[in-house]
Every structure is written in structure tokens, then in C-alpha cells.
């Protein structure tokens with residue numbers, strides 16, 4: 048970490064600032080603004096002669112589908128970029144497909160790694176970080192690429208994570224926000240050096256967002272070229288218009304028009320030989336500065352999934368939700384998920400059914416979708432491993448003012464997640480009741496599963512004491528069931544999920560179709576509210592995680608990161 052880093056006091060690089068950090072940044076921004084103002088009053092500095100070479104890398108994070116537009120714009124000018132791909136999202140709705148990646152590579156673009164499911168590598172267990180980095184690289188290799196370049200999700204890293212990136216075979220790893228822009232890091236270096244000081248944390252400007260103008264983009268290049276040159280690594284996410292909408296977020300989008308204008312300018316600029324500027328992929332730059340010492344390709348290897356839990360053992364960690372994850376504020380090894388039009392409010396409820404904590408979900412403004420708490424959809428730590436062909440008993444205890452339904456997902460060998468199926472409905476219950484469901488046989492190729500009790504109407508759901516056992520090996524269902532009232536008389540659905548019978552002897556009510564709306568004729572009676580609990584609201588986060596009526600079983604889902612700060 049150099050003294051020019053704009054966040055030198057944080058142990059993890061690229062960590063987004065908390066409130067004190069934001070205040071400090073605001074103060075810094077004011078100072079920078081003052082300096083800029085005084086500089087404007089003074090005579091403008093004479094443009095320095097262009098001395099050293101400047102190399103520009105155009106990089107793209109996450110594998111968003113509309114990056115294909117940028118690829119076409121680059122190809123039309125004979126340029127290529129580096130695409131840092133989140134392998135577990137590849138092929139999911141809104142993301143590039145494997146075929147597109149292959150065609151990009153054939154056109155000279157570089158395919159680099161960006162983990163499997165975009166984990167914050169400084170916040171997860173070391174084994175999880177290792178699997179996220181190494182397995183993502185192995186998947187890319189299995190797809191026919193030879194990935195040597197990596198970018199940190201959220202641009203967060205520390206010494207241990209940097210060592211893991213190198214150990215997984217990545218030659219370089221890119222950060223964000225460590226070179227100068229109009230928006231941040233005003234006293235930082237203008238460009239990464241050649242060779243870079245730390246190949247496992249390449250210094251790059253903050254990601255391009257909708258505030259950036261053509262002059263801002265040009266300025267990163269000319270600012271370097273006019274000041275001794277160096278390596279300018281620009282990072283793009285979404286390429287869409289209009290920016291500043293839900294489908295084209297302001298904090299991570301550039302319009303296709305602006306991207307095309309910039310690459311047109313850049314093409315002319317690089318062809319003016321006195322500018323000593325070139326456009327290269329990250330790996331091409333490394334080849335250039337390493338020369339004869341460029342390393343041979345290091346074959347990727349992946350970390351195998353954790354073992355399947357033994358018969359009679361609950362495969363879930365923190366099943367009673369007693370331990371809270373400081374980073375997410377949710378119970379450790381659990382995450383929220385949901386989709387559709389509704390507002391979810393999450394809070395920790397006290398006491399739990401057992402122990403001191405349960406998790407409360409309040410859903411309002413409901414018109415579609417669901418919200419649910421699930422064992423975290425990860426690679427190594429929380430999601431329980433399963434064996435193809437086997438069946439499992441899943442359960443959780445709950446109180447609820449509305450009907451609910453299990454939504455199940457599975458993970459394949461590449462680490463991608465897929466919607467699996469949904470259970471029949473569980474009736475509202477004012478006292479603790481157990482929702483139980485026996486899964487269908489695990490699909491071939493699946494390596495892990497997760498499930499959440501989804502609230503599918505306005506109401507309040509409190510859950511505690513989650514379990515997943517090999518079928519028939521867990522405790523018997525608690526009697527008598529308290530959820531025996533029928534949730535719905537509807538049986539109109541053709542969804543496969545509605546055909547899943549509840550497990551024998553379980554307390555599940557008669558099946559309602561997931562496409563049947565609760566509250567209609569024959570719908571559930573609204574019971575009294577749940578037991579009075581002391582609660583502490585900790586988040587309104589609801590990462591997009593679809594299921595139920597919106598989705599065909601087997602549809603790949605892109606598990607969103609809990610941290611939605613829009614960076615990296």
C-alpha cells in the first residue's frame with residue numbers, strides 16, 4: 048500500500064467505506080475540489096511532452112450480457128479487451144453465455160476470472176475464498192480458456208487473498224479505485240506502473256459509471272500519456288441505456304453510444320504514433336513487461352466440495368440461527384433471497400424457538416414473487432453437500448401470518464446454482480409449527496442444495512431451527528402437527544413443483560399450486576399474529592433469487608452478492 052492510496056488505513060484493500068470513511072472521503076473531496084478550483088484560477092499547466100509508453104486495457108467485470116455490445120464496438124476498431132467472468136453466473140439470465148465467451152476469445156479478447164459466485168473474498172472463510180478463486184479458474188479452463196488474469200469481486204483483497212489468487216495460478220489480479228479520476232483518489236498516481244508494483248493488486252481507476260463523460264474517459268488516457276505514461280486499466284460493467292434506471296443502474300453503467308465514441312477516439316489516439324499509446328488485454332501487457340520471464344501456463348485445479356453429512360446428522364451449520372455474521376448482519380451461513388414486486392424487512396427476533404434468536408421476515412406491498420432465508424448459496428462453507436439420486440428431509444420451525452412454501456435450489460459441479468423445485472404450501476400458524484418436506488431425488492450432477500421457507504403474501508414469518516437430513520435419518524416429525532389447515536383449495540397449476548407430495552407423516556398441509564394466489568376464495572384463514580418477540584431490524588436486503596411460479600425447474604439463477612455497493 049503506498050501513501051497515495053486513497054484508503055490507506057483500511058486493512059482490506061478496496062473495502063467500501065463505512066460512515067466515518069464516507070465522511071473522510073467527503074472531506075477529501077472538498078479538499079480536492081478546492082485544489083481544483085485554485086488550479087483553475089492559476090494558469091493551466093503546459094502539456095508535458097509525451098515520453099513513456101502508455102498502454103490501455105479495457106476490462107469488463109461480471110460477464111453482463113450487454114458487454115457483447117462493447118465487444119462489437121471494440122472489434123470494429125480492431126481492439127480487444129479483458130472479460131473478468133463470474134463463472135457461476137455465465138449463461139444465467141442477464142449474463143453472457145459460454146458460446147459468447149468463446150466467440151470473444153476467438154476474436155482476440157481475454158477471458159479472465161472473477162470467482163464463481165462473486166464472493167467478497169475478505170469476508171468469507173479462507174477455504175471458501177480458495178474455492179471461489181481456484182474453482183472459477185478451473186471452470187474457465189474446462190471451458191477451453193487459459194485464464195491468467197483475475198479481478199477481485201468488490202475489489203476487496205488482503206494479503207491472504209492475494210496469495211490465494213497467485214496460488215490458484217493467476218498472474219495478475221485487478222483492484223479498483225487506486226488511480227486518479229475526477230471522482231476519487233485525486234492525489235493518487237495517474238496510472239499503474241509497468242511493471243506493476245504488486246501484480247496481485249493492479250491499480251486501476253474506480254469503475255466507469257454513468258457520471259463519466261467522454262472527457263473523463265479520454266482524461267484517464269491523456270493524463271497518463273502526458274505524465275510519463277503507464278498502464279491505464281479501465282473497468283466497465285453494464286453497457287446500456289438509458290442509465291439511471293432499475294435495468295441500467297447509474298453506478299455501473301455506460302451507454303453504448305459513449306463507449307463507441309470513446310473507443311473511436313482511442314483508436315485514433317493510439318494510431319498517432321507520437322502518443323506512444325497502445326490498447327492491449329491485461330495478459331498481453333503482462334507478456335510485454337515480463338518478456339522472456341513470462342511464466343508457462345499453470346494448470347488449474349479445483350477444491351472438491353465438502354463431504355455429504357452422515358446419516359442422522361443435520362447437515363446445516365448454525366441451524367438455530369444463534370450466531371450472527373458481522374459482515375452481513377444475517378445469521379451466519381444464512382442469506383436472504385427473493386424476487387418479484389414486494390418489500391422485505393428482515394430482523395433478528397428474540398427469543399427463538401430454541402436459543403435466543405430467530406429470524407423475522409415482514410413482507411409488504413406484495414404483488415408478486417417471494418422472500419426467504421436460506422443456507423448461504425456458497426461453495427465450501429454453508430450450503431450442504433448432497434449426493435445425486437438421494438433424497439433429503441428438509442425442515443424449519445416457523446410462525447407466520449400467511450402461507451409459505453419451500454423453494455429449493457441445487458448447485459452443479461461448476462458451482463452454478465439452479466432453481467430446483469417448490470414444496471406444497473404451509474398454512475399460517477400463530478404458534479411454532481414445523482414445515483417439513485422430502486425432496487425429490489437429487490438431479491444428476493448436483494453437488495449441494497439449499498432451501499428457504501418463502502413468504503408468498505403480505506405477512507410476517509419467523510423461522511428457527513433449520514435442518515437437512517438424509518431422508519428418513521433425522522428425528523421423526525413432531526406430533527401433533529399444528530399446520531393441518533388446508534392452505535388452498537386451488538389445484539389448477541401445471542407446475543411440476545405442485546406435484547411434489549409432502550413427505551409422509553409430515554405436517555405439510557394439502558398442496559396448493561405455487562401459481563395459485565393465497566387469500567382468494569377458499570384461501571387460508573388469517574390467524575392471530577405471531578408470538579410477541581423482541582426484534583432488531585438489521586437489513587432490508589433482498590437479493591434477487593427467483594423461484595416458484597416464475598421459473599422452470601432447472602433454470603440457472605445468478606446468486607447475487609449480499610453487498611450491493613455497486614463496486615467491482
Ligand SMILES: [Zn+2]
Pocket residue numbers: 108109161165199200201614615
Ligand atoms: Zn464484479
